[in-house]
Amino acid sequence: MKIIYQIAIIFSICWVSQVVEALLPFAFPASVIGMILLFLLLATGVLRMEHIREKSDFLLSNMAFFFIPAGVSVMNYFDVLKSSLIPLVLICLVTTVITFAATAYSIKLTVYLMNRRKRNHG
The missing domain is CATH 1.20.5 (Single alpha-helices involved in coiled-coils or other helix-helix interfaces)
Incomplete structure (x- = not known):
């Protein structure tokens, strides 16, 4: 259940950043909005690192996998x-x-x- 909770938090932040990107009157990447939002949530204490540690460690350790589509596009x-x-x-x-x-x-x-x-x- 803990992993599902962590995935839900991360995907919720990604979804909110997509919504914010759609609402902005100028082009700004949703991924950057998501990083800023995550930083603000962690800095203000609304979100603690323990809430997302396992899932974020997994994503960071497998980051190279996420560069494959960009490499293929190049x-x-x-x-x-x-x-x-x-x-x-x-x-x-x-x-x-x-x-x-x-x-x-x-x-x-x-x-x-x-x-x-x-x-x-x-």
Whole structure:
């Protein structure tokens, strides 16, 4: 029963994000809306991590499976993408470096703030 409850929570968040996307007067991905909604629910304490831990761990451990349709689509449209191959590879390389840098600085900031909080409270 616990797994069904966790699946219901995750699918409910996905459904609400789809509804919000349909109601918005501009294009915005439902997946991003869902992540923002999940973050807000977790940050405010309305939803606790224990409510979705097992199912989210399962989904994260099997994440590569969910990239198969996107990979197949890229292969199906390779003839279309071939004309823009160099700009696409360049964009992928640049955004990868930016993502690595943003992640590294986020972790550095988080460690700094945690150490500062520990010194002030401990």
